[in-house]
Amino acid sequence: MPSANLQNPLDTIISVQGLTKRFGDSLAVDGISFTVTEGSVTGLLGGNGAGKTTTIAMLLGMLIPTAGTIRVMGADMVAHRYRALPRMNFASPYIDLPHRLSVTENLSVYAGLYMVDRPKQRIAELAEALDFTALLKRDYGSLSAGQKTRVALAKALINRPRLLLLDEPTASLDPDSADRIRRYLQDYARDSGAHGRGATLLIASHNMVEVERLCDELLIMRRGKIVDRGTPAGMIERYGRQTLEEVFLDIARAEPVASAEARP
Amino acid sequence: MNSLRRIWAMVMRYWYLLRRSVPRIIDMVSWPIVDVIMWGFLSQFLAGNSSYIAKAGGVLLAGMFLWDVMSRSQLGVSVGLLEEVWARHLGHIFVSPLRAWEWLAALMLMSIFRTVAGLAPAVLVAWAMYDFSLFDLGLPLAGFIACLLVMGWWLGILVVATILRFGQGAENLAWAAPFVLSPLGAVYYPVATLPLWLKPIALAMPAAHVFEGMRGVMVDHVFKPDELVDAALLNLAYLALAALIFLWAFRSARMQGKMLQMGE
Numbered sequence: 228m229p230s231a232n233l234q235n236p237l238d239t240i241i242s243v244q245g246l247t248k249r250f251g252d253s254l255a256v257d258g259i260s261f262t263v264t265e266g267s268v269t270g271l272l273g274g275n276g277a278g279k280t281t282t283i284a285m286l287l288g289m290l291i292p293t294a295g296t297i298r299v300m301g302a303d304m305v306a307h308r309y310r311a312l313p314r315m316n317f318a319s320p321y322i323d324l325p326h327r328l329s330v331t332e333n334l335s336v337y338a339g340l341y342m343v344d345r346p347k348q349r350i351a352e353l354a355e356a357l358d359f360t361a362l363l364k365r366d367y368g369s370l371s372a373g374q375k376t377r378v379a380l381a382k383a384l385i386n387r388p389r390l391l392l393l394d395e396p397t398a399s400l401d402p403d404s405a406d407r408i409r410r411y412l413q414d415y416a417r418d419s420g421a422h423g424r425g426a427t428l429l430i431a432s433h434n435m436v437e438v439e440r441l442c443d444e445l446l447i448m449r450r451g452k453i454v455d456r457g458t459p460a461g462m463i464e465r466y467g468r469q470t471l472e473e474v475f476l477d478i479a480r481a482e483p484v485a486s487a488e489a490r491p
Numbered sequence: 492m493n494s495l496r497r498i499w500a501m502v503m504r505y506w507y508l509l510r511r512s513v514p515r516i517i518d519m520v521s522w523p524i525v526d527v528i529m530w531g532f533l534s535q536f537l538a539g540n541s542s543y544i545a546k547a548g549g550v551l552l553a554g555m556f557l558w559d560v561m562s563r564s565q566l567g568v569s570v571g572l573l574e575e576v577w578a579r580h581l582g583h584i585f586v587s588p589l590r591a592w593e594w595l596a597a598l599m600l601m602s603i604f605r606t607v608a609g610l611a612p613a614v615l616v617a618w619a620m621y622d623f624s625l626f627d628l629g630l631p632l633a634g635f636i637a638c639l640l641v642m643g644w645w646l647g648i649l650v651v652a653t654i655l656r657f658g659q660g661a662e663n664l665a666w667a668a669p670f671v672l673s674p675l676g677a678v679y680y681p682v683a684t685l686p687l688w689l690k691p692i693a694l695a696m697p698a699a700h701v702f703e704g705m706r707g708v709m710v711d712h713v714f715k716p717d718e719l720v721d722a723a724l725l726n727l728a729y730l731a732l733a734a735l736i737f738l739w740a741f742r743s744a745r746m747q748g749k750m751l752q753m754g755e
Binding site: 250278282284288289290291309312313316317319321322323324325326327328329334335336337338340341342366367382466 | 493496497499501502504505507508511512574578580581582583584585586587588589590634742744746747748750751
């Protein structure tokens with residue numbers, strides 16, 4: 228099980244300590260702490276309302292925590308998020324791109340916002356890699372859900388981010404498209420990023436096949452807490468199960484347990 | 492330089508939207524034309540029945556045009572936010588490196604374009620139908636327009652701050668704000684017409700000074716630079732106040748997660 232204390236701080240790209248978010252009486256995230264190592268692919272798992280999206284929003288600096296600290300690439304994401312934002316990106320099926328802009332126009336806007344060199348070339352590369360070259364002139368709003376997912380992923384990759392946060396990256400995709408996207412993400416994680424270490428991916432997903440295939444590390448959330456963590460294979464072995472889905476169900480249906488941070 | 496590139500990217504985002512949307516172009520151009528036709532006929536009627544209008548032909552049309560500058564400028568800023576809310580797009584732009592002030596700067600630039608593009612056809616209609624030229628106001632016209640553009644900006648920023656703080660339910664303010672303020676703007680009548688207790692409130696508005704200045708040029712044929720200076724100083728104070736309120740509302744929206752929640 229990874230621990231902040233055992234890692235070289237220089238390897239840590241995300242460091243979260245005592246992160247808490249309260250909305251009125253509701254405690255969405257309850258004092259979680261974790262670190263993510265540069266070049267790793269980490270899965271953030273949990274049922275609906277577990278606190279995954281809230282955690283990602285705080286990692287992006289879009290949501291200010293009630294308590295705790297978040298450092299991404301060394302930058303405090305509450306006070307200095309603009310130091311990290313140019314080197315990270317994000318995709319989520321719950322946030323849209325403007326429907327009345329064409330795919331090219333949408334990606335051009337983001338190429339400008341992220342100050343991408345040779346934006347036309349970058350857009351063409353992504354369109355080819357994610358198989359939407361034929362859609363470039365279409366209005367984003369006229370695309371199918373699966374096509375939108377691929378374009379949104381291209382938006383998230385436009386700046387070749389060192390840290391990529393993905394919420395349900397293959398939602399709405401057919402199995403063939405989902406497989407291509409996963410393969411692309413695997414290649415991206417291996418070949419991109421800084422210092423020859425590959426890019427870091429943090430993926431919130433309900434798709435256990437995807438998580439098992441892509442992720443080196445898992446953080447399991449339940450009711451705002453991290454209740455377990457480990458490698459996919461290690462967790463399957465530890466729970467004595469055949470698949471990650473069975474492990475997930477065991478955790479989701481278990482009685483409340485102490486958070487994983489509190490365990491020895 | 493990076494800021495300019497991001498501001499330009501957002502200007503292009505709104506330009507792409509505008510140029511592809513016939514309803515938006517019609518909305519931008521048609522209302523000033525409808526206004527000018529109505530106020531033109533009213534001016535013609537009153538010219539034969541009112542010594543004041545007879546003395547200063549076009550004073551109502553000039554008032555209408557200049558108040559439209561303020562209204563269009565305000566709408567240019569506040570509708571910019573609403574376009575992002577309607578598109579469920581806020582979450583993407585505010586996890587990009589775009590600073591809040593850069594976004595406001597892009598909205599202000601677009602508001603200048605929308606104001607000029609919206610009013611230019613109406614200026615031509617007024618010249619063709621009523622032989623009225625706004626440019627007869629001479630050089631002071633540039634000062635009047637600049638002051639009203641800036642008033643539109645700070646009013647728009649206040650509307651944006653209100654929507655960020657209280658949510659989409661406050662969106663009607665974008666259209667209502669100019670109507671609410673117009674009685675105090677002394678657009679069509681001198682400040683002296685107002686009851687004693689309302690005069691200080693009206694004189695606290697930059698618009699009242701602009702329109703007093705406009706009537707000075709058109710009715711008394713005297714340019715009163717002190718009115719323009721008062722309007723400019725008031726604008727500076729309100730712009731600074733609106734910026735502070737916006738920053739507070741923006742932070743509040745980040746506290747409450749409004750960037751993720753707002754949208755249709």
